[in-house]
Amino acid sequence: MNEEKKVAVLKGGPSLERQVSLRSGAHAQEALVRLGHEVLALDVGPELVPELRAQQPDAAFIALHGRDGEDGTVQALLEAIGIPYTGSGPAACARCTDKALAKYLMREAGVPTLDFHFLREPSVRQLGAAHAVADIEGRLGFPLVVKPASQGSALGVKFARASDQLPSAMVGAFSYDDKILIERYAKGRDLAVSVLDGPATDSTRSPPGRTGARRAAPFALPVVEAVPREEDFYDYESRYEIGMTTFVCPAELEADTAARAQELAMEVYTLLGCHGVARVDLMLEAGGDDLWVLEINVVPGLTETSLLPQAADAAGIGFDELTARVLASAWTR
Amino acid sequence: MDRSSSGAGEGRGARPTAHELARYEALFASRTRSMKSSAMREMMALTERPDVISLAGGLPDTTTFEPELYAKLMSHVAAESTARALQYGPTDGMTATVDCIVEVMAAEGTLIDPSEVIVTTGGQQVIDLVCKALIDPGDVIVAEAPTYPGAVPTFGAYQAEVAQIEMDSDGMPIEELEIVLDRLQARGRRPKFIYTIPNFQNPGGVTMSLARRRELLVLEDNPYGLLRYEGEPLPTLYSLDAEVLGSGGGADLVIYLGTFSKILSPGLRLGWAVAPRPVLEKLNLGKQGADLCSSPVTQLFVAAYFNERDPGGGRRWRAYLEQLKVLYSRRRDVMLEALADHFADDARWTKPQGGLFIWATLDERIDTTDLLALARESQGVAFVPGRAAYVDGRSGSSSMRLNFAGVPEEDIREGMRRIGKVVREQLSLIGTLSGSVPSSRNLARGAAEREPGTPPGGEAAQVDRGVAGGGLRAGSPGAGQDAGPGGDDSGLADVVALPRRASEGSARRRRDR
Numbered sequence: 001m002n003e004e005k006k007v008a009v010l011k012g013g014p015s016l017e018r019q020v021s022l023r024s025g026a027h028a029q030e031a032l033v034r035l036g037h038e039v040l041a042l043d044v045g046p047e048l049v050p051e052l053r054a055q056q057p058d059a060a061f062i063a064l065h066g067r068d069g070e071d072g073t074v075q076a077l078l079e080a081i082g083i084p085y086t087g088s089g090p091a092a093c094a095r096c097t098d099k100a101l102a103k104y105l106m107r108e109a110g111v112p113t114l115d116f117h118f119l120r121e122p123s124v125r126q127l128g129a130a131h132a133v134a135d136i137e138g139r140l141g142f143p144l145v146v147k148p149a150s151q152g153s154a155l156g157v158k159f160a161r162a163s164d165q166l167p168s169a170m171v172g173a174f175s176y177d178d179k180i181l182i183e184r185y186a187k188g189r190d191l192a193v194s195v196l197d198g199p200a201t202d203s204t205r206s207p208p209g210r211t212g213a214r215r216a217a218p219f220a221l222p223v224v225e226a227v228p229r230e231e232d233f234y235d236y237e238s239r240y241e242i243g244m245t246t247f248v249c250p251a252e253l254e255a256d257t258a259a260r261a262q263e264l265a266m267e268v269y270t271l272l273g274c275h276g277v278a279r280v281d282l283m284l285e286a287g288g289d290d291l292w293v294l295e296i297n298v299v300p301g302l303t304e305t306s307l308l309p310q311a312a313d314a315a316g317i318g319f320d321e322l323t324a325r326v327l328a329s330a331w332t333r
Numbered sequence: 334m335d336r337s338s339s340g341a342g343e344g345r346g347a348r349p350t351a352h353e354l355a356r357y358e359a360l361f362a363s364r365t366r367s368m369k370s371s372a373m374r375e376m377m378a379l380t381e382r383p384d385v386i387s388l389a390g391g392l393p394d395t396t397t398f399e400p401e402l403y404a405k406l407m408s409h410v411a412a413e414s415t416a417r418a419l420q421y422g423p424t425d426g427m428t429a430t431v432d433c434i435v436e437v438m439a440a441e442g443t444l445i446d447p448s449e450v451i452v453t454t455g456g457q458q459v460i461d462l463v464c465k466a467l468i469d470p471g472d473v474i475v476a477e478a479p480t481y482p483g484a485v486p487t488f489g490a491y492q493a494e495v496a497q498i499e500m501d502s503d504g505m506p507i508e509e510l511e512i513v514l515d516r517l518q519a520r521g522r523r524p525k526f527i528y529t530i531p532n533f534q535n536p537g538g539v540t541m542s543l544a545r546r547r548e549l550l551v552l553e554d555n556p557y558g559l560l561r562y563e564g565e566p567l568p569t570l571y572s573l574d575a576e577v578l579g580s581g582g583g584a585d586l587v588i589y590l591g592t593f594s595k596i597l598s599p600g601l602r603l604g605w606a607v608a609p610r611p612v613l614e615k616l617n618l619g620k621q622g623a624d625l626c627s628s629p630v631t632q633l634f635v636a637a638y639f640n641e642r643d644p645g646g647g648r649r650w651r652a653y654l655e656q657l658k659v660l661y662s663r664r665r666d667v668m669l670e671a672l673a674d675h676f677a678d679d680a681r682w683t684k685p686q687g688g689l690f691i692w693a694t695l696d697e698r699i700d701t702t703d704l705l706a707l708a709r710e711s712q713g714v715a716f717v718p719g720r721a722a723y724v725d726g727r728s729g730s731s732s733m734r735l736n737f738a739g740v741p742e743e744d745i746r747e748g749m750r751r752i753g754k755v756v757r758e759q760l761s762l763i764g765t766l767s768g769s770v771p772s773s774r775n776l777a778r779g780a781a782e783r784e785p786g787t788p789p790g791g792e793a794a795q796v797d798r799g800v801a802g803g804g805l806r807a808g809s810p811g812a813g814q815d816a817g818p819g820g821d822d823s824g825l826a827d828v829v830a831l832p833r834r835a836s837e838g839s840a841r842r843r844r845d846r
């Protein structure tokens with residue numbers, strides 16, 4: 001049924017999420033081979049562009065997480081050399097990867113997101129930003145979470161209970177990015193909603209390397225809940241550690257809460273201009289029914305235990321089918 | 334059918350077989366759940382790149398071994414022992430190799446009974462076999478804090494509960510140890526063994542008398558004993574224990590771990606254990622299941638090497654050891670000098686009388702895992718963050734382990750300069766953010782290297798030492814009861830910072846930046 005394509009799977013690279021990316025890539029490769037495609041596995045490095053030019057794949061399947069792969073760098077390069085690629089374009093990548101930018105855009109559009117402030121390291125040195133920290137503390141209150149603006153792994157995510165902890169928390173986060181955000185801490189349930197473009201029409205008939213297939217409306221997959229194995233208020237980092245979390249899919253939620261989470265995810269997906277697939281992380285705050293959008297991942301993990309494949313599975317979309325749909329997004333731009 | 338081709342740096346292509354986790358999940362042993370990776374370990378996997386000056390390795394410097402001697406020994410083994418070298422060997426090791434071990438132990442001032450030795454595939458295997466023989470899930474091991482990072486995932490894989498005890502300059506403080514033991518006893522628990530790495534400062538007599546009083550087994554992990562650069566050699570715990578027993582026999586509470594890795598070569602993968610016979614038998618059974626025997630090729634290589642004599646008739650291995658000691662102690666001095674030059678006054682570091690590493694502890698407001706991310710990225714330099722030496726993965730967050738032995742002098746200087754620069758930047762930023770009053774003392778040494786454009790004496794270059802640091806994590810370091818495993822086997826490679834396959838052969842390339 002599917003026309004055989006030559007697909008370059010881009011994975012690995014020097015990002016801090018290299019290991020996860022290698023697993024995502026390997027998993028996608030297996031599915032692509034089963035789907036009958038010719039797979040070219042590329043651990044991205046200085047040879048990436050020459051290799052792609054030499055091999056001329058019909059599409060690039062992006063399984064890169066973190067820097068370069070998720071921030072639009074690789075996407076822009078692929079556009080420069082005319083190779084169709086999966087997922088969002090450079091602009092949406094930039095909007096989502098920069099968590100501060102994403103949150104500003106959401107705030108402007110009235111999408112609920114936890115109150116925050118944005119800070120750049122040079123402004124500490126050059127503009128006296130340190131003198132604004134007390135105002136930020138006053139406005140947000142403690143405890144606070146400090147995050148590098150663009151860093152997908154647990155590294156650099158810091159928790160500050162009081163004023164005297166904030167400077168080192170900020171410097172920790174600045175180690176990964178000169179942009180950080182300081183966010184109100186909310187306790188609650190971690191939810192994730194993946195959004196997927198509908199099945200593309202005509203994708204198989206469009207000649208390789210050319211767009212033209214029609215993009216179908218996106219839809220939200222069932223909500224997944226990430227449940228930390230050991231709840232530890234102070235141990236913010238372990239919530240992101242591999243193996244410290246179990247996943248429940250579909251999440252056990254009131255029907256209307258689940259529906260609201262899905263609507264919010266769809267709204268954000270459209271707002272930020274995502275394409276093909278994205279995962280929206282939300283929080284259902286304890287002691288109420290407030291839903292907050294935390295962040296958006298334009299290259300969701302595709303490992304055996306990642307959230308997107310689990311959510312797709314719960315919607316009756318197996319991993320091969322999911323991979324096929326993500327691949328199809330290369331030709332529906 | 335494998336249709337994938339390989340691209341930049343990719344060794345193996347995709348296999349068409351289905352690898353859905355669900356198909357295997359039910360098969361995995363429950364212990365694999367405690368074999369987890371962590372973001373910190375994954376980051377460390379990125380540090381072994383040719384363009385990075387790595388002070389993270391656990392490596393000796395194998396470039397000092399004479400190529401001609403290596404070739405001579407290998408051809409000797411090939412010509413003289415073809416069939417034996419290519420054959421299986423006894424599980425407990427070849428006699429010729431055990432003789433070398435007896436000789437090394439004698440050089441350590443420790444007399445042993447050759448029948449109480451088992452030759453292993455590196456000292457690492459001893460840690461694994463001892464756990465295999467002694468640890469049921471939930472059993473307690475008492476270890477020092479910091480401990481050997483490579484032991485952390487092994488303890489994790491056997492689901493041990495590890496109580497780490499923060500060391501002071503004399504090693505594991507005995508009062509602390511007593512408190513932890515009492516606390517365990519109150520819960521009806523008793524450690525299966527105490528895991529200790531003798532350092533060069535602290536005499537083990539106190540530890541041993543306590544172990545004896547409490548009837549506790551000790552695993553003495555001593556890879557560096559012969560790499561002492563100054564000061565009087567200390568007796569091994571093993572010999573102390575044997576001495577107390579008298580009768581000229583072996584120890585009965587100490588399992589001794591030795592290795593050829595640091596005095597000869599880690600590539601040989603040869604280590605050993607000396608243990609009381611009942612324990613030895615279990616180690617032997619465990620080893621049968623693990624790998625039947627350690628490689629006869631490398632065992633015969635060691636035997637041939639230990640037979641080598643100098644022109645003057647002296648033992649060649651002793652001469653090489655002396656050569657290593659001269660080289661390493663010089664490198665240690667270079668690193669100590671560099672530390673004094675580039676680290677602020679409030680940093681502390683060990684001044685080891687031997688071994689391969691310096692352990693440095695910075696201002697408590699600095700998290701060395703974050704520091705590593707920044708140093709690697711912006712300066713191309715790497716070290717082992719302190720957390721790797723803690724079983725909870727969180728304590729030790731302001732410390733770092735620095736390898737001097739395997740790194741050329743100029744790289745040590747340059748590497749330390751780069752780390753110092755990042756540390757000063759971070760301290761200065763913390764100081765600025767704390768709204769502190771500039772103190773001119775702390776960063777005096779860094780002043781010369783201030784970023785262009787930063788006003789001298791300006792807030793950016795200073796840090797206040799009076800502001801209390803904010804530890805980010807709950808639980809004080811080494812609080813004792815840190816249970817919990819960590820690491821998988823890729824994590825293990827990361828922790829001991831083995832060379833990565835791709836960069837093999839380029840490890841000694843000049844780094845210009």
Ligand SMILES: Cc1ncc(COP(=O)(O)O)c(C=O)c1O
Binds near residue numbers: 556591829
């Ligand atoms: C304290 C300690 N124990 C054990 C080992 C294991 O060494 P090997 O397996 O090479 O003998 C090392 C290696 O770095 C070590 O530092």
